[in-house]
Amino acid sequence: MNFPQTIKERRTIRRFNTTPVEPELVVSLLNDAARLYEAEGTPRWRCLIAGTPESRHRLVESMMAKLKVSRFGKLLPAKMIDFFIKRITDIPVHLIFIAESASDRRQSDENYAAVCSVMQNFQLLGWDRGLGALWDTDPIFQSESFLAEIGLQEGERFAGILHIGYFDKAPRARGRTPAQQKWTAIGGGGIADGLHSDQAQISAHSILEVLNDAVWAPNDGLREPWRFIYMTGTEAAAKLPDYSENPSSAFLLIAAKQEADPHKQEEDYAAVCCLIQNVQLLVKSRPWYVRRSIPDWIYDRDQCKPFGILPEERIVALLELGVNDRSPQPEPSPPPLVNITYL
Numbered sequence: 519m520n521f522p523q524t525i526k527e528r529r530t531i532r533r534f535n536t537t538p539v540e541p542e543l544v545v546s547l548l549n550d551a552a553r554l555y556e557a558e559g560t561p562r563w564r565c566l567i568a569g570t571p572e573s574r575h576r577l578v579e580s581m582m583a584k585l586k587v588s589r590f591g592k593l594l595p596a597k598m599i600d601f602f603i604k605r606i607t608d609i610p611v612h613l614i615f616i617a618e619s620a621s622d623r624r625q626s627d628e629n630y631a632a633v634c635s636v637m638q639n640f641q642l643l644g645w646d647r648g649l650g651a652l653w654d655t656d657p658i659f660q661s662e663s664f665l666a667e668i669g670l671q672e673g674e675r676f677a678g679i680l681h682i683g684y685f686d687k688a689p690r691a692r693g694r695t696p697a698q699q700k701w702t703a704i705g706g707g708g709i710a711d712g713l714h715s716d717q718a719q720i721s722a723h724s725i726l727e728v729l730n731d732a733v734w735a736p737n738d739g740l741r742e743p744w745r746f747i748y749m750t751g752t753e754a755a756a757k758l759p760d761y762s763e764n765p766s767s768a769f770l771l772i773a774a775k776q777e778a779d780p781h782k783q784e785e786d787y788a789a790v791c792c793l794i795q796n797v798q799l800l801v802k803s804r805p806w807y808v809r810r811s812i813p814d815w816i817y818d819r820d821q822c823k824p825f826g827i828l829p830e831e832r833i834v835a836l837l838e839l840g841v842n843d844r845s846p847q848p849e850p851s852p853p854p855l856v857n858i859t860y861l
């Protein structure tokens with residue numbers, strides 16, 4: 519896949535045609551999407567598929583149950599409710615993504631970050647095969663009937679539904695803010711000094727090139743909730759006490775803006791995960807490596823202060839970037855990872 523092109527060209531599709539989507543294709547894309555995710559740890563997440571007329575109907579009924587009996591729902595014309603039900607049931611496939619429960623906050627974030635990244639991979643791989651997707655987190659999914667239908671357990675995090683189908687026309691792109699405007703450099707690598715950093719093998723300038731493609735991540739309300747904090751290995755070693763010094767690496771802290779509304783917080787965290795996933799995919803076409811991690815210290819506000827993290831922000835991940843000194847090895851194909859249930 520030409521990652522830079524697909525990342526920029528992918529659009530959220532809200533109008534699908536009636537061409538059926540082969541179930542085998544969905545499962546194979548899911549497994550490929552899971553294999554493309556690379557980070558430390560063993561994240562746990564699961565996916566439910568509603569791809570038959572019966573399961574799609576049950577799903578939409580569970581979404582509508584609360585609305586139908588609510589005062590607002592009773593005021594809605596029956597035609598409007600039927601229109602909504604038909605719109606959802608006509609979409610060939612719905613994929614429901616859930617991050618499994620975890621023993622602590624960091625593991626919970628790891629699970630959630632993984633599932634969001636896989637959703638982005640799925641959208642990109644699907645796009646390459648002519649499939650469109652809508653990532654949907656409508657508040658209607660918070661209803662008890664829907665959560666019971668998908669079997670959400672305590673501690674699990676619902677990441678959203680991907681509605682999947684073929685489409686006739688993609689909408690026009692809405693522009694993204696250049697990454698430079700969301701960039702802060704600690705030490706060298708600032709805009710003012712021409713983005714030069716002497717120590718890092720990878721210049722701030724070339725990282726910005728990657729970021730300017732990565733910002734084409736899906737993000738609800740186009741809030742573009744990310745910010746980039748760049749530093750060299752020397753700076754990182756000075757600021758992170760337990761970090762092994764590697765002066766030739768470049769480091770990027772990716773921060774997410776935290777809205778007061780918890781629903782938006784989850785959506786924004788998800789969007790930042792998609793952006794990070796884009797970076798990882800984009801780096802594949804360069805002679806670089808990237809290591810993605812969620813260090814424990816990001817949960818300690820005091821340890822975040824030296825990096826200029828604002829009270830309404832949180833760090834989503836630390837990326838270490840460097841130049842590959844080994845010739846690329848063919849990667850062994852691991853077994854499929856996805857825990858799939860059919861609704």
Ligand SMILES: Cc1cc2nc3c(=O)[nH]c(=O)nc-3n(C[C@H](O)[C@H](O)[C@H](O)COP(=O)(O)O)c2cc1C
Nearest residue numbers: 529530653654655656736737738739740785788789
């Ligand atoms: C976490 C997340 C939640 C989203 N939720 C919705 C949603 O509920 N309804 C919707 O129409 N679009 C939703 N979107 C899609 C965004 O609106 C879309 O990505 C944005 O408008 C940019 O368009 P693009 O994806 O075509 O670049 C969501 C995207 C993400 C990443």
